[in-house]
Amino acid sequence: MDFSNIIPALPSMMEGLWVTVKLTIMAVIGGVAIGTLLALARLSKNSLLANLAGFYVNYFRSIPLLLVITWFYFMVPFIIGWVTGTNRPIGALTSCLIAFMLFEAAYFCEIVRAGIQSIGKGQINAAYALGMNYRQAMQLIILPQAFRKMMPLLLQQSIILFQDTSLVYAVGIMDFLNTARSRGDIIGQPHEFLLFAGLIYFLISFSASTLVTRLNKRLSV
Amino acid sequence: QELSGTLKKIKDSGVIVLGHRDSSIPFSYLANDSKPIGYSADLSSKIVDAIKQELKMPNLTVRYNLVTSQTRIPLVQNGTVDFECGSTTNNLERQKQVAFSLGIFEIGTRLLVRKDSPYKDFADLAGKNVVTTAGTTSERILKKMNDEKKMGMNIISAKDHGESFLMLESGRAVAFMMDDALLAGEMAKAKKPSDWAIVGKSQSNEIYGCMMRKDDPAFKKVVDNALASTFKSGEVNTIYKRWFLSPVPPKGLNLNFPMSDELKQLIANPTDKSAEQM
């Protein structure tokens, strides 16, 4: 094996890594935002809303991410075209981003829901008793506490998401893995590039999960 | 006059999205950075220039979107890419879904095998592992042949040409069926190009075209005109020479693939018909 050819390819690999990181961060932000709304819907007294959110979660949790990515890749531009009636260009990355956000939202929803439920009923009663409305009670009292409690789980899920972004390979987005593969292929050293990509993924997610474990220990004392 | 369809979309958004390939050597592929190069890539820049002129937008942003044999048609249809110039065959079935520009190349579908292997034609492949790329015309031809002639081949459908060649090179398949020009491109990339040979009787003659959305005559006209003038001015010969008769990245190997009479014919009398229609 000869890893020397990786060095000239590093700049374009960095570009790929940037795509991966961008995708991860935006999907986490979007996923948590949508997931939180879903969690609130699942916990709401309105049973229609709760059931709809429940169905959403069950639905996305029972189909493979790869299928969602592929499907959305073809579907999102169509849908957006139909809905808005215009022909604004929807990049492949945008399609994937939407797929990730909607898919991960189902997983984040369950984490957020557990987080909210772990905050006692007494806290929301106290907030109401002080005259706050539902929105204020959630925003000022329940969610800040819930998010603190579920931080480790959210981060863990984000690390999984980071790894899962490599599935955009299926639709040919030049993320880190796909760049490495394509570079390795054109140079005729696919094995070296593959191992290198694996190593980088490992280093990033291993150090991230080590950090999360530490954070977890710190929070639990 | 009022703009419509793709031209309007490009004008409104200030962006044009080109579909490209990552391992269609030497038509459209990635060598050193994330910008595609190749024969078709050069032709698409001609087209982009023409669009810039047509819309009077010299600073039009060009975005590239990687497509595969399997994804290219839906992506043209759903608007993710505005047009695709790679190694796509114009045929009747595809014409139902997308529109094609004037033909830009002509190929035959053949086999790539190890030079010292006993496999010289399709008939030798009965019971063997044969690779081709998913979503290509070759895949359909091969599957049909296998079924009709009861050849008992194991057909591997790889994701792109690079992967197909990897299958061949690593010994998982004894032959790789694909367009002859693309096979020559894969050879140029191989560790030792002289180990490989393109063999077999061509199973179909196909004309490549650039794909765009159907029912958009204004856009098609700009694309066709751009190609036609490149053909007429003879500039296409320079481009051809650059990619087929000179060393090309990444290895700096020369394909030595002289222009066929059919292609000369096509350039002399440009048409957007498929090979079946001629």
Added chain:
Amino acid sequence: MISIKNISKWYGDFQVLTDCSADIKKGEVVVVCGPSGSGKSTLIKCVNALEPFQKGEIIFDGTSVGLPDTDLPKLRSKIGMVFQNFELFPHLSIIENLMLAQQRVLNRSSDEARSKGMQLLDRVGLSAQAAKFPGQLSGGQQQRVAIARALAMNPIAMLFDEPTSALDPEMVNEVLDVMTELAREGMTMMCVTHEMGFARRVANRVIFMDGGRIEEDCSKEDFFGTPRGERAQHFLSKILQH
């Protein structure tokens, strides 16, 4: 000021409150007692609509609590409430606990809320702890903060739900002292508590509940003096043993 009229409430099939009525006038201190599960907490939570009820009516300061168009946040901000488990907001410092609702609900400025907050912390003897977090305080201190937090809203009545029962015995008095003082100053109060000493000292009336019903509602003298219903007697004898 608080008028509870024939309230009944069910959890599913299970009736928690049956036809409860009581009247609490301005400045009155009413102690509610009764065995565990008798519905005391539920009743008191109905007063500021933390629990909905299915039958009857509660009028607080002229407003009917149960109607759909009642402005609940506004109503609740006029009623202070103190819980068994304090329910301070653990992610906010003590002073922020006192300021939050003042700013968000009463739209007071930050300065105004802070000075009001400090003044009340001073009153419960905790101004030195303003910057700490609830987790760093003892139970008794937390409960005093909770009372101060309720007072910061300038409530016209206070509800207490067993404010001392989660406290270690040595801290009970520091909280009862604050409550006693509050009663002396003329606050209208409804207290669920088993602290009979407190009841004797400051209550005007005692309500005894059992099985979701108000079994006795009489002046403190009557409750501790003359004979009453059998269950109340039994309950009292058990409570006073300690």
Added chain:
Amino acid sequence: MISIKNISKWYGDFQVLTDCSADIKKGEVVVVCGPSGSGKSTLIKCVNALEPFQKGEIIFDGTSVGLPDTDLPKLRSKIGMVFQNFELFPHLSIIENLMLAQQRVLNRSSDEARSKGMQLLDRVGLSAQAAKFPGQLSGGQQQRVAIARALAMNPIAMLFDEPTSALDPEMVNEVLDVMTELAREGMTMMCVTHEMGFARRVANRVIFMDGGRIEEDCSKEDFFGTPRGERAQHFLSKILQH
């Protein structure tokens, strides 16, 4: 039969046992007592090598416990042990709890193990519960099953680690009765317990531990009668208060 010689044991830096020695002869019943954390459980677990020790030697029935080439499963199967929290196997029925080790360790046939098991259940008065699961029995019943389970291995000595301290008071006696009977029949026993009534009734000797040391090791008469070390006195006075 059990001879403990100068045992010392550390958890990391922390010394739990310091130079403990004791001798228990065949048929003797020895009660071990002492304040919480004094090392009683640790000592008794050293006897059947559930805890390793770093210094000293324990000889059980002629075999040295701590040597690396000792066949521990065989040794342990000769020593019955009963735990504070019963530690029945919750996923096995009562009779399966009794049969498991007989079959796996002593290689008894299923029939043999079952009949031995039923006989012992009968003895502790629980044959009617054979098919139930541990979770369906009361604490006292579970502990009697645990004793029966230990006896099923035909042990030549029994170790008890506070067998009654996790039980509700009304169940303590049913377990002590079984233990008393066992002692009467001549079983060699080492019991960690604070049940001084039991000690008085059946013990031959009492060992008092404190801070990881054996502070007293004397006959029951001496322990309860004549004056002893200050700490043992203090401990005894606290225990006997109840």
Added chain:
Amino acid sequence: MNYHWDWGVFFKPTGIGTEIYLHWFITGLGWTIALALCSWIIALSLGTIIGVARTLPGHFLSRIAAAYVALFRNVPLLVQLFIWYFMVPDYLPENLQTWFKQDLNPATSAFISTIICLGLFTAARVAEQVRTGIQALSKGQTNAALALGLSLPQLYKDVLLPQAFRIIIPPMTSEFLNVFKNSSVASLIGLMELLAQTKQTAEFTANLFEAFTLATLIYFTLNMSLMLLMRWVEKRVQVPGLIALGGK
């Protein structure tokens, strides 16, 4: 947009032999189930061993197990799949390599690579669950079993694992379902499982909405039925009188 809806597309001939498109889906589902079950067998057995190894305190096996878990959990599944499929076979001994690459049907060799990959990948997750389950049991159970003379293997087999597995049925259920979903990565190395068949149908017919809708429905139904199955299993193995085993 020029899109031609046609829900009857699944009953149209594919143009290859006498097949209709629905056949493709059925074949695909067959592959998906076979992949998932085989991978699960590997994952469950290996995962249990590794999980047990992680609970052996201070033992060198425990370190190896921890390293295994860290490695397999921190490299994306797809990278692992490529390594098993494109790379590892090239390092096999000559004759094994020829057998694997040429004599085996390509579908079979892709199948083998995938179940090894997915099995080892899932084993790391199963190991974590098994470890959690064992550690949730009180130390007293171990002591009691040892005191009765059980050996270490007997302790795990007869006492700890039966209890641990009952505790971890819910998280194991979701790992089991994950294997089905994750098996779709096999489509990326050309194995014609459900997702690959869906993509191919979409490409052949140009009716991608219909194709993907059907695939989604199949996955959804599969998932729900497996979930019900696992609920039933959970009930079946429930121990009477033991409500809060997991709560210890």
